[in-house]
Amino acid sequence: MGELRLMKGNEVLAEAAIRCGCDAYFGYPITPQSEVMETLMEQKPWESTGMVVLQAESEVASINMVYGAAASGKKAMTSSSSPGISLMTEGISYIAGAELPCLIVNVQRGGPGLGTIQPSQADYFQAVKGGGHGDYRLITLAPASVQEMHDFVKLAFDLAFKYRNPSMILTDGALGQMMEKVELADYTPRRTKEEIIDQCGSWATTGKTSGREKHVITSLEMDSHKMEQNNLRFQDKFKNIEANEVRYEAIRCDDAELILVAFGTSSRICQKAIELARDKGIKVGLIRPITLYPFPTAIIAELAPRVKGFLSVEMSAGQMVEDVKLAVYNARCITPVEHFGRMGGILPSPNEVVDALESKFLNQ
């Protein structure tokens, strides 16, 4: 059993980063996630593990600092909240185009624009469909507890390095600010220079030694035929990710006639809604996508022929619902897919979810 603590989601992101051997964090303050950098500054990991922590002048600079560190093979991360992530999308596209591993955490708040500082899930499209320019994807993990906020930092880095692709933890202000019991991992030392060269020596800018060609980290290719080949290589990588990295949780789906689909904070609310609905005799289950990209299409396609409907519950106007519909379409089914959500920083209540199930599927 690892060390148990009561911690905020934002604090645990920082703690998990130090403990998994992260080399660098670059960030810029924004509510509701500023505790990530504050915790790091308080912990001073540069004195213990040697991890670099730097407050940048903007989110634009933060993500480009991540680019520089990641391109030299380092485990680098940043965190922000919705408006800040929008500023980072240029850099994220370059990171994806240059095939660099890194971690970006989005502790979402309500938008659009400056919006609100209250929790939201309205950056789903931005996270899972790319976000910036060009054909790329982010491996997107959606924690639903403070424990998963901890666990997914290491997982996100592992996947990023496995595929040489940026990973995102897509969470929200509720999970960032919420305190829960968490079991902390033991400290993994940062990789040595030799270990970094072992892992990343074929591509990273570790310094051109006489034994090898120079390494150039770039997303630029002026020859269209070569650029198309680069894109085809990226697409192969994404197919590989889709085939191997889908993660989800199925709760009470065995006898369910109606399926809620929800991630993160919404999935916690849905678990209570399942209890309330079942008390009323409505057989409801939950599919909780853990990876939003790759989306758990297969399980939804598997359930589609035998359930009466899916309700995508999101703190947005309905974004993930499109991926649920695609999954049902891929199964060549006509099972109804509906959406229920609250916006602007409002969390749906379990009763509202049950009401939505009744009004959309039962009282017709």
Place this chain on the structure above:
Amino acid sequence: MDINDIIKPENLVYDKSPLQIDTIMHYCPGCSHGVVHKLVAEIIEELGIQEDTIGVSPVGCAVFAYNYIDIDWQQAAHGRAPAVATGIARTNPEKIVFTYQGDGDLASIGAGEILHACNRGENIVVIFINNAIYGMTGGQMAPTTLIGQPTSTSPNGRDVALNGYPMKMTEIIATLPGTYYVTRQSVHTAATVRKCKKAIKKAFQNVIAKKGTSFVEVVSTCNSGWKMTPVGANTWMEENMFPEYVPGDLKDNDIQKPASGN
């Protein structure tokens, strides 16, 4: 005496640095970039830091700097090279990191990144090529374009009422306490090339000694963008650019400042 009596090692007066890669020259004849690339390659070779140097190339004509010098490179988004260099230098303090940026990249879209990197005193070399125009995109106005200077987006000449004034980045940078060495050079004559090489070499030596940000502006020509001959561009630069962008050291912390009188 035939030619083979002359081609002997003891008669060698000039040699290309082994760090200069034989590649198809993409710069226009008369462009200053080629000379500055050569100087950087020679300096890295002379200092014996090829294995430790990481270059950061910009967006602009010099985006392809990585095709010319045989070291590891990162190519940065437009204007972001100082942030990328910060990420490399902070996580690899043993490495010698430099950015190579033009005036559109450094003075316009990347004005924020360069000021803050310099203000933090990042241990990096910045080479700033100021030719008062956007070269790669076809001769548009830059922040450093002179008043009255015609470009494709200021065809009647830069108008202060519309576009403001030429931005003296190097003067601004020199006011930042984080910078250690700030200088303005040119490469249009043999003498200025030698002087510029000394300045860039000093900047690299400062970073090896971990003294902090060393910033070298090279006032340069873009005869294609300026629509002049190479020789005409040199003359125009001397007559018009130098009064605005005066060559010389702006700051050198190696030199003791005289004690203040009062």
